[in-house]
Structures are given as C-alpha cells and as structure tokens.
Amino acid sequence: MGVLQDKIALVTGGSRGIGRSVVLALAEQGCHVAFTYKSASAAADAVVKEVAAKGRKAMAIQSDAKSFQEAAGAVDKVVGEFKRLDVLVNNAGITKDTLLLRMSEQDWDEVIDTNLKSAFNFSKAACKQMMGQREGRIINMSSIAGVIGNAGQTNYAAAKAGMLGMTKTLAKELASRNIQVNAIAPGFVETDMTHKLTDQQKEALMAVVPMKRVAKPEEIASVVVFLASPASSYMTGQVLCVDGGLVM
Numbered sequence: 001m002g003v004l005q006d007k008i009a010l011v012t013g014g015s016r017g018i019g020r021s022v023v024l025a026l027a028e029q030g031c032h033v034a035f036t037y038k039s040a041s042a043a044a045d046a047v048v049k050e051v052a053a054k055g056r057k058a059m060a061i062q063s064d065a066k067s068f069q070e071a072a073g074a075v076d077k078v079v080g081e082f083k084r085l086d087v088l089v090n091n092a093g094i095t096k097d098t099l100l101l102r103m104s105e106q107d108w109d110e111v112i113d114t115n116l117k118s119a120f121n122f123s124k125a126a127c128k129q130m131m132g133q134r135e136g137r138i139i140n141m142s143s144i145a146g147v148i149g150n151a152g153q154t155n156y157a158a159a160k161a162g163m164l165g166m167t168k169t170l171a172k173e174l175a176s177r178n179i180q181v182n183a184i185a186p187g188f189v190e191t192d193m194t195h196k197l198t199d200q201q202k203e204a205l206m207a208v209v210p211m212k213r214v215a216k217p218e219e220i221a222s223v224v225v226f227l228a229s230p231a232s233s234y235m236t237g238q239v240l241c242v243d244g245g246l247v248m
C-alpha cells in the first residue's frame, strides 16, 4: 500500500516532463490520477497506459489551463468521476524567454496566463470541493526564477513569484479548512523546457549549481509526493527549493 492509497489527484500539464513524473509518482503511491494537457495527445495516452499498468485509474483531460471555464470543467469532470479531489498540483507551464526590451505584450500575457492565471483557475475550482470535504492539498510548481529572478525571464519570473504570493495567501485562507497549500521551486530539470537552452547557457547554469548537475523530473516528483502525504501534515505556506543547492 502506498502512502496515498486511493486518494484522488489532479495534475495540470501531466503529459510530459515534471508533470508526467508527478502523475506516475502519485500513482505509484496509490493515487488515482487525472491530469490535463494542452495538445500532446499521444504523450497523454501513453501516460494513461503507464498509470493503468500500476493498477490505478487515470484520466487525461485536454484543456487549456489559461481558460477559467475549461479549468472549472476539468475539475467537474474529475469530481464527477471520482467523487472527491484530494490533491491538486498546479504544474502546467511554458517559457517565452527574452530580455524585457524585446518582450512582446503577447509573450508576457501568454506566460502569465499559462503559469499564474492557470493556478488561480484550478485552485478556485478545486478548493470549493476541498472545502466541502474539509481536507485537501494544493501544490504549486513555481521555480527558483520566482525566488531570485533570472535575466531573460521577466514574464516567467513574475508568474512564478506570483505563485509564491498565491501559495502563502491561500495557505492562510484555507488552513482552518484543513487544506494545506505549499510550493516547490525547482532549479534546472531535464525536460523539453530546458532542452531549448544552448550549451553555453547550460554551462553558465551549471557553474552556479553546487551539485553540478541538473535534476531528473523524478527528483521533483518525490517532493510532490512528500507534500501530498501525511509526512507533511504540519506544513503550509512553504516554498521548497529543489535545486541542487543553487538558492541558499
């Protein structure tokens, strides 16, 4: 039996990268897992099969995390099928990096809406259900860019810092309802998002990581499991940097 046996989780952006690893790690611990994705249907189908192979139920929902209505619809689908929602992981995210002077209004809006507004959309829909249950966990996937900033990522760092403010505020609003809200701030993780970086950018990044390597998605997923599990029963409003020692 896993530490999350028969709990119901919803992960946004679960088709690839960190989100996929989170879906699989939660299933490994006994969760039935729903996840959203934007367009990678083949990847999403493969994740559903991987969850089923672990003997857990999976539900893939194609839904744009930027849309308030679609987020509410996704949460309704999950609750309609599983009758409750124990864990929400706000993970969906994108980058559109460039220096502020070159950043278009569209790139600002797209990144803020996908990374930050999405967390508002899903948290609002999920916390209604969790308040009724008098139990729940919300885990926000921020970034060290939101903690210390990063040149070329004004939009992304602002969204990720916004998530931290949201985490602490929601933690205060929801603590009395037995809903814990925490955030993870990963450093550099081996996914499609970081494959875009040039070798020169990667070298510069490694120079500032004391552990001198990038993280595997599983090393972020295991911290999500911790924050979803009874092992973190007295934690709320916290930000855990999982970054090989970069921020300390």
Ligand code: NAP
Binding pocket: 012, 013, 014, 015, 016, 017, 018, 019, 036, 037, 038, 039, 040, 041, 043, 063, 064, 065, 066, 091, 092, 093, 094, 114, 115, 141, 142, 143, 144, 185, 186, 187, 188, 189, 190, 191, 192, 193, 194
């Ligand atoms: P990734 O490999 O690019 O995967 C992104 C996931 O988000 C995919 O499942 C994608 O769905 C989904 N997604 C993107 N836009 C969406 C939208 N509008 N609606 C619904 N789903 C959407 O990214 P990752 O590296 O795993 O990153 C996951 C999270 O961790 C992000 O929030 C990211 O900011 C954060 N993070 C990553 C790193 C890193 O180094 N990789 C570091 C710190 C924080 P499709 O497959 O359909 O496109």
